[in-house]
Amino acid sequence: MRIVLDAMGGDRAPRSLVEGALLARTRCPAEIVLAGDESTLRPLFADLLKSRPEAAVSGGVSIVHAPEVVGMDEAGPAALRKKKASSLAVAMGLLAAGEADAVVSAGNSAAVVAHAKHHLGLVPGLRRPVLAVVIPTLRGNALLLDAGAHVEAKGIHLAQSAVLADAYLRLKDGLTRPRIALLNIGEEASKGPKVVRGAYGLLERTTLHFIGNVEAHQVLEGTTDAVVCDGFSGNNLLKFLEGVAEFLRRSAAIEPCLEPASGGSPSSNPWKEWAERMAARELGGAPLLGVLKPVVIAHGRSEAPSIANAVGEAFLSASSDLFRRMAEDCEQSRILSELKHQHAVYALERLKQTWRFGQKS
Structure with missing residues (x-):
């Protein structure tokens, strides 16, 4: 090796x-x-x-x-x-x-x-790779991608990132059906920019365990196994969480918050534990998936x-042999090719709506 x-x-x-x-x-x-x-x-x-x-x-x-x-x-x-x-x-x-x-x-x-x-x-059918980082949550971990490989994205890019997240979490962590969510400003499918709405429409038609949108404040709750976004949003979210962790480690906020009468242990402050896990996350690297x-x-x-x-x-x-296995898994599942086809259909429909093809004057 x-x-x-x-x-x-x-x-x-x-x-x-x-x-x-x-x-x-x-x-x-x-x-x-x-x-x-x-x-x-x-x-x-x-x-x-x-x-x-x-x-x-x-x-x-x-x-x-x-x-x-x-x-x-x-x-x-x-x-x-x-x-x-x-x-x-x-x-x-x-x-x-x-x-x-x-x-x-x-x-x-x-x-x-x-x-x-x-x-x-790249994995056949994939348009570009993404950077994946592990974020500690109150219920385990969540995979955040893209964390900065590309600052801008289209709907098809986000949908393909979800496919990579699913394969990675199944093959590396052994999850049977990883929960995949899109980072957005609201939980409703109609919320957010066109790019995210487009990705939502693509993902809800796949066999992935797509659970919809999550807002930034929900990421740390641990309700999803993967959070998909463009690299600009992901990198900013990551750096903000790193800053919060540093703040918690350096301020009185990490001191035990439980009174003795409550029966809690002074060492059971969940935010202190989260800050320490976040610090440990920084001591390593992030795989470039795809x-x-x-x-x-x-x-x-x-x-x-x-x-x-x-x-x-x-x-x-x-x-x-994780990366080769991921490539084989993505090919065999055919989700990437299905997304490509669905994206082409959506693009044609949008073109028809824009130019009013097929409509009588």
């Missing part, structure tokens, strides 16, 4: 990436390949290895030279065209060629998405423990 780490991607690259690789090597049996500028990585690796000599076992951590770096502010498609020898391009190339089993990057997420689509391809091979995106400001956890996530996905 070989996992390639984009060693030059992220706000704290390359030091935190190399530290994370060495830490990960002490936890999982995968070989870790650092893709990046060898003249920078080799002396840094040698220096950091002194603190973790156990990571130097045969086949532990190696370096593949990649002289270029994709900046955090670069446009993804432009980086794909212009920087063929970037650490990200080299990492994805190794995965595409079958010389690696997964890629982890804390770099520019738009560039990661562009490179993954180009090098790895591509054909495992790609995990870590937070740009990730430090060594988070990088190590992201490598662990990639290792589990690769060892369980």
Whole structure:
């Protein structure tokens, strides 16, 4: 098992990436390949290895030279065209060629998405991948997608995201019929922007366990297993929840709120527990669902423990063959092809209504 780490991607690259690789090597049996500028990585690796000599076992951590770096502010498609020898391009190339089993990057997420689509391809019938993150709720967890792979979406994109969520939750978490909901400003089907209403119309005709719309304040109640939205809304919701968790951890709000007379335990404050679970969620990476091979995106400001956890996530996905199984599941279910057909029918109907085709003057 070989996992390639984009060693030059992220706000704290390359030091935190190399530290994370060495830490990960002490936890999982995968070989870790650092893709990046060898003249920078080799002396840094040698220096950091002194603190973790156990990571130097045969086949532990190696370096593949990649002289270029994709900046955090670069446009993804432009980086794909212009920087063929970037650490990200080299990492994805190794995965595409079958010389690696997964890629982890804390770099520019738009560039990661562009490179993954180009090098790895998408599930047949899928228009684009989505970033999926786990949100702790009062009753377990909820999968939030898209968490930032694409800031805008059409109704068909949201509907396809629901298909990915269903497959992921069944195959990875063992849920029989995951509850799927759309993030909206109201529960009624008529509420919200045209994009969300369009997705609602598509999803209610599928065999998915689509439970309708949920509002933002309902996400943490745990009434749904997956919350589907565009990347702009999802990323903002995610960052807001991260801010709330940080507020709870740093303020008096996390102190025990139960009086002794109530019989409650001082350690049973559910919001403190939620904040701690939210903090633990940040220590890792998020899978890019919809591509054909495992790609995990870590937070740009990730430090060594988070990088190590992201490598662990990639290792589990690769060892369980999750991404290939998801692709097969989506093909066999035929929901993606049915959505494509239904979307085309809707588009034709809207065109007829707009231009009043078939109506007598």
